[in-house]
Amino acid sequence: MTQSRHMGADNSEKQNKITRREPLITKDDISGYLFVLVAVLFFLVFTIYPLVSAVITSLQLYKPFGSDFVGAKNYINTFQNALFWKSLRNTLVYTAIVVPISILFSFVIALMIMPFNRKLQSVFKAAYYLPAVASGIALSVVWLWIYDSSPSGLFNQLLTALHLPVQNWLGSSKTALLSLMLMAILSGQGQNIIIYTAALLGIDNTYFEASQLDGATFLQNVRYIVFPLVRPTTLFLLVTGIIGSFQVFMNAYMMTGGGPNNNTTMIGLLIFNNAFKYNKYGLACAQAIILTIIIAFISFLQFKLAGSEVEY
């Protein structure tokens, strides 16, 4: 039955081309819907349902056996909470630094891999990608040692060898957030590099042959050919990077507990604590909705800014 329906869509598409009438639902619409059908079904069940549920919960003093409706109280409490604003600032700073540097870093690495033969390319891609495969728990143990503030911490041993004073990496408000950023930048690029190399490999040589005739330099090629062609990829990495970065909480949760002086408290950590530690689930939902709106707004801007040149 499904098959015949699909074939039907197929046939009438051809007719549609000829007649050019505009029915209520065109055959184009139908085949489009069929393509996204499964994805949308999963999306409805596993994303929209929890989302709607979170919106409702955000208006409640949530209790599993009978919640009380409290209106906008959870939102008002959130906006009046100084720690919320501080964590929002921390999250913004973290995102504004980590995401662009990460993308630049992975773009440069992906570019640098290109001139080598296949074997070396494989070696480099593996080297940059494989750190991502290790489990986060095991790696956080290693990073805690790297940042250990005692003289036996790895970075401190390095500093001592260079005759520099040891640092209180995660313990000082001067370095704690920076340390978390460095860790994110160094350990999270495998995926980005793989995605960038896939995009770079898709660029055809004819572009460069043409520009070579014009006598373009390497940087000009990167600026005028490579950049525009990997733009959809950059947009993808930027949007997903920002989303991921806004939701980050594991590093603060595992490594600093938000200190010192709440300088590493992220909104993600607040939401996590409210949801699972203090059982203030309604408040957590309100904060999550606010965060979602902020991310959606930023992402929308990015789509608008990038959208003018990219076909959608």
Next chain:
Amino acid sequence: MKRRLSVALIGFVTVSMLAGCGQSASNGTSASSENSEPVTSAASTAEVAAGSSASSGATDTITVMVPPVTNDYADKMTEWADEFHTKYPNLTLEVINTSWDDHNTKLSTMAQAGEAPDIAELSYSNIGTYVSNGTAVDITKYMDADMLKDYDQNALDYMTLDGATYGLPLYITIQALGGNKDMLEAAGVDVAKVQADGWTYDQFLSAIKAGTKGDTFGFVFANSGVTASDFINIFGATAGITNAFDSNLKYTYSGKKMLTLLQAIENMTKSGYMPNYGVEASQRMVMCETGNAMIFGKAMPLFENSIKKNNAAIDASDGSAVEDSKKITYAFLPVPTMDGVSESCFGTVDGMVAFKNNNSTDEHLKNVMTALYFLSSGERAAYVDAATCLNGVCQTSRDAISQFESTDRDQGNKDCADRLISEVSAPPTGMTADQSAAAAQMMDEVIVPQMQALLAGETTAQDMYDAIVSAAKDAFGEDGCVLD
């Protein structure tokens, strides 16, 4: 039903993929059948029991969720579940094993979904949030008074909020200090006397001063990241802070005693007797074993076993000992006391708490109580108490403990632990769930983050104290906190 639906969905799309191109669909066909096969087989192998929830007649299943309280607790639970079923043939215990890090997160999620396990292991300080959202069950309504009488009132008080008791205690953990006995004696400390009678802060200070030389700190306390709360909880006893609330239910961390405590920390780090950075939890005992620390915290009586194991590993020289470690003798020590403060010890109580879920009926809850008491008393409790080197908190456990206890414990350490357990003071009666939850939040959001800044010398004891006072006023109101 839903499962069938999703299989059907997958099938639907597979079929529509077969539609492919008119002329030659072979390409698409092979790709899609290859792809879809594992999905459907995964779906059909998904027949693992979802638990037969239908309870008919008097049979009943009780779920219990526990982290590895002792290293082989999971195995023990399986044994005990069988034992329980033999004893009460109509009742079945279903055990959910979790991990320490995520036990509370899973419990919270399940409870908020209305699907909490009937019984879960919980630290007393977390009970409040489950009382607030209505998922914890007051066991006194369902449990025989005889069972409750088995427990020490002091321990039971920990499981009690605002007059209602929500679970049975398994043990009181005492957390204090530990040290290298030989090094302590070289620094002029009479270890046996300290263990028997306690010591003053001045004696402690001169000891850590004498013990600090070269690469060795007199005093090391694990306080990096989230562990900073331990320092306030445990060392607070030095300044006479034993609980977050006093008997009038006022928040105590805003009192002058807190300022004294913070100034002591400031003094110890500034003078270099204690590291001026956060020490990792895993490093504190190591620093003692390698001779880099004389006194360390937090320490528990059971560390004697770990240090003995390391000493044996050094003798065996099989590479399993801590690098650069030396053989040492472990001394379990009380925290010192400042002028006018009587000695006390920080303790936490972990226990088994009863929860309400969508299946809970009075009948079911009565069965839950049977299981709750079974798991928290007698040989089950004694096994845990022995493994953690702690005294039992119920009579049936104390009666059974001799068969589990190891005989070679250091007498001085054992006596000291026994003495300190008697000095643990339970939280005041009448504390509400909201107060308990607000205190936990104060610790996470104000005290822990400030503490790291204090250690790093980025804030002063006075500034940190001021921050605590102002946050406490917001959280508890002027009348709700001690302001002297």
Next chain:
Amino acid sequence: MTGLYSRHANNRKVYYIRNIILAALLFFMAFICLFPLIYMILNSFGPAVEAAGAGRSIMPAKFTLDSYKAFFAFSEFSGRWLLNSFVSSVAQVIGNVVFASMAGYAFAKMKFRGKNLLFYLIMVGMMIPYQVTQVPLYILMVNKFRLSNTYLALILPGMVTAYNIFLTKQFFTGIPTELIESGKLDGCSQMGVFVRIIVPLSKTVLAVLAITTFLSSWNTFFWPFLVTSHESMFTIQVGLKQFKFANTTMFGPMMAGATISAVPMFILFFSLQKYFLEGVTVGAVKG
């Protein structure tokens, strides 16, 4: 893409020196990125005792396979955990390769009403912090569907992700529309175009999608932890956490477990390597 770099045909010396400098820089950065992984692997060969975790040297004092033995001896289900992870990861990879790429294609290249709205909605789905969706999802899967301790519970929520829809959409955007039109003229249905023209051109991005999906599915901890209670249904990440106890961590076995759990990723990565390097010229005709 190789055309970006001059081959310095007239001066091979410059060519070699440039490549050596690039390679040296790449190796240096790679070492920094790889360091935690190297540490993990080396220490997995350390002794299987609690205290060993305290060592802060890169090399364990003694090399032994004890930690691996301890990992497999720790639970009778250790092997099963790997299998469970594998089954659910593979299922999610297939789900995403098929359904997310179809949806990505539709959003990139097909015209239908409500397309942009639907796409933005799906994007919003990615922006909600997972903490607040866990409780309703748990209610749905465990309470309504009664699926706890099943593969379905592990698999379904990750079957089609917004991330993958977005990823494939961005890549398909670069495929020239002329190719699709010409396919249609040859008598292919939309599905025909997708299977016969788009998929062969997109092996690289599908390989990327496969490996990133496998990786995130393989490393997911929290959801499998929530919906499994029988040890036989744990995934490897849930099992690994069992090595952490109240006051001690079985450091060696934990590192061994992490290493074991990374091995399938290594294998998958190298077996898909071919596709990563294929470099199909999807952007060729565009412009």
